Amino acid sequence: MNKKTLFELLQQQGITRRGFLKYCTALTSLMALPPAMIPTVAKALESARRPSVIWLSFQECTGCTESLTRSHSPTVEGLIFDYISLDYHHTLQAASGAAAEHAREQAMKDNYGKYLVVVDGSIPLADPGYSTIAGISNLDMLNETVAGAAAVIAVGTCSAYGGLPHAAPNPTGAVSVSSLIKDKPVINVPGCPPIPTVITGVLAHYLTFGSIPELDELGRPKVFYGQSIHDRCYRRPFYDKGLFAETFDDEGAKKGWCLYRLGCKGPMTYNACATLKWNQQTSWPVESGHGCLGCSEPNFWDAGSFYQALSIPDGDYARAAGYAAAAGVAVGAAAGFVHQKTKSTAVAQHSEISVDDFSLNKD
Amino acid sequence: MSFDSLAEIKVQVETPDYDSGNLQSILSEIKFALEQLLQQNKTHCIDLRAMPWSPGEETRLEEYLGRGEISVELNALGKSSFYETRFSGIWIVTHYNQQDEIIGKLIEITYMPDMIYAQYEDVKNSLERLQQP
Numbered sequence: 001m002n003k004k005t006l007f008e009l010l011q012q013q014g015i016t017r018r019g020f021l022k023y024c025t026a027l028t029s030l031m032a033l034p035p036a037m038i039p040t041v042a043k044a045l046e047s048a049r050r051p052s053v054i055w056l057s058f059q060e061c062t063g064c065t066e067s068l069t070r071s072h073s074p075t076v077e078g079l080i081f082d083y084i085s086l087d088y089h090h091t092l093q094a095a096s097g098a099a100a101e102h103a104r105e106q107a108m109k110d111n112y113g114k115y116l117v118v119v120d121g122s123i124p125l126a127d128p129g130y131s132t133i134a135g136i137s138n139l140d141m142l143n144e145t146v147a148g149a150a151a152v153i154a155v156g157t158c159s160a161y162g163g164l165p166h167a168a169p170n171p172t173g174a175v176s177v178s179s180l181i182k183d184k185p186v187i188n189v190p191g192c193p194p195i196p197t198v199i200t201g202v203l204a205h206y207l208t209f210g211s212i213p214e215l216d217e218l219g220r221p222k223v224f225y226g227q228s229i230h231d232r233c234y235r236r237p238f239y240d241k242g243l244f245a246e247t248f249d250d251e252g253a254k255k256g257w258c259l260y261r262l263g264c265k266g267p268m269t270y271n272a273c274a275t276l277k278w279n280q281q282t283s284w285p286v287e288s289g290h291g292c293l294g295c296s297e298p299n300f301w302d303a304g305s306f307y308q309a310l311s312i313p314d315g316d317y318a319r320a321a322g323y324a325a326a327a328g329v330a331v332g333a334a335a336g337f338v339h340q341k342t343k344s345t346a347v348a349q350h351s352e353i354s355v356d357d358f359s360l361n362k363d
Numbered sequence: 364m365s366f367d368s369l370a371e372i373k374v375q376v377e378t379p380d381y382d383s384g385n386l387q388s389i390l391s392e393i394k395f396a397l398e399q400l401l402q403q404n405k406t407h408c409i410d411l412r413a414m415p416w417s418p419g420e421e422t423r424l425e426e427y428l429g430r431g432e433i434s435v436e437l438n439a440l441g442k443s444s445f446y447e448t449r450f451s452g453i454w455i456v457t458h459y460n461q462q463d464e465i466i467g468k469l470i471e472i473t474y475m476p477d478m479i480y481a482q483y484e485d486v487k488n489s490l491e492r493l494q495q496p
């Protein structure tokens with residue numbers, strides 16, 4: 001672990017207090033925390049140290065790494081990864097073979113008990129030969145590397161739930177990280193791929209607070225996966241009025257009506273696409289006219305056709321609709337504010353939020 | 364042909380003319396915050412990037428708020444722009460990185476955004492530099 005704090009590193013580069021505050025503002029937004037938290041983030045970052053990160057890629061398509069290296073805000077190179085010591089990533093690093101494995105072992109030794117392990121891809125149990133790195137099976141490498149880790153971040157639906165390799169009939173016996181690792185905190189960051197700013201947001205949280213964010217029952221950070229796509233969807237007013245596109249090119253589609261009947265899985269999918277969006281916040285699938293596929297939910301590959309409408313409105317749908325009706329306001333407005341309400345409740349509950357409030361999972 | 368950032372690809376987005384309700388709700392939040400500023404001197408800040416905007420909605424909000432009398436440019440880790448809207452006390456703050464991509468966008472309801480003030484640490488540093496022979 002680097003001796004210098006992040007603040008000292010920034011100062012060394014001649015960055016002023018204003019620059020530092022700007023960095024904190026961007027980081028607070030990236031972590032999906034309310035702007036009222038900026039002073040807390042600044043305070044935490046004054047003493048934050050660079051964590052060492054070891055990235056393991058197992059049965060995967062590299063889409064998650066592609067997504068991450070295209071994340072822009074703050075840029076991987078410029079703002080996050082300068083302050084994280086990425087000590088091993090066999091796709092991105094120049095070294096290979098024995099030299100690469102040596103880098104991994106060295107990072108583990110130097111930072112034992114403190115480093116973060118990021119995993120993309122699932123682990124084949126049927127025959128370890130399906131996926132090996134430098135002759136080491138994925139299972140062995142995972143167990144060996146995680147032994148000295150502070151926490152594990154499972155990036156992408158494959159490492160979070162098994163993903164595409166796990167789809168029926170699951171020829172490789174693919175399993176998720178959390179089904180194997182029981183004695184360390186595992187943070188699931190699902191998505192196929194996950195939104196890049198969500199990956200960096202989770203890393204930033206660890207960098208800033210030295211702890212892992214609050215998780216839902218599937219191990220996902222609540223700040224990003226706390227609301228369904230449907231809860232935050234801007235097409236929601238059409239859903240509530242019963243205005244649906246029936247084909248991809250009918251009048252309804254042109255008018256931007258709800259895509260439910262075209263198979264949108266938004267009502268049962270928890271992810272941040274509706275607010276964080278994709279490609280530098282340019283757009284997101286529903287805004288481009290296609291329903292949500294449910295990529296951040298377990299077994300989405302096996303959940304039937306992407307174009308089959310969800311048959312039964314699930315519990316969340318009923319709850320959300322009830323909430324809107326009770327509040328007596330336009331659902332669009334309510335949906336727009338769900339996120340902010342959650343944030344302000346968090347703020348209201350602590351008269352002053354301290355760094356310690358974020359250290360829920362330190363041990 | 365290669366591009367360093369999405370901004371270089373010229374795309375014209377046509378925005379259908381409908382409203383998700385975000386605009387009314389954000390405007391009522393702003394109104395409430397202005398009352399609080401006047402009555403209790405309490406400032407407020409809204410992260411515009413946390414809003415589930417429909418296409419074109421954010422632009423419509425900016426057009427409605429308009430531009431007022433003052434704007435400030437900051438150069439630190441890339442540019443930042445601060446301007447007061449035509450409603451005094453309502454500021455729009457946009458932070459860019461060195462590649463000119465937006466990394467933060469906020470509405471601040473305040474007499475003056477804090478970051479515009481000279482910062483204690485920076486002032487101290489100025490004095491030290493001036494004192495050096």
Ligand code: SF4
Binds near residue numbers: 267
């Ligand atoms: S069903 Fe899909 S398109 Fe319709 S409101 Fe829900 S998330 Fe949006």
Ligand code: SF4
Binds near residue numbers: 191271
């Ligand atoms: S809209 Fe749905 S399927 Fe598409 S990326 Fe987001 S969560 Fe995944």
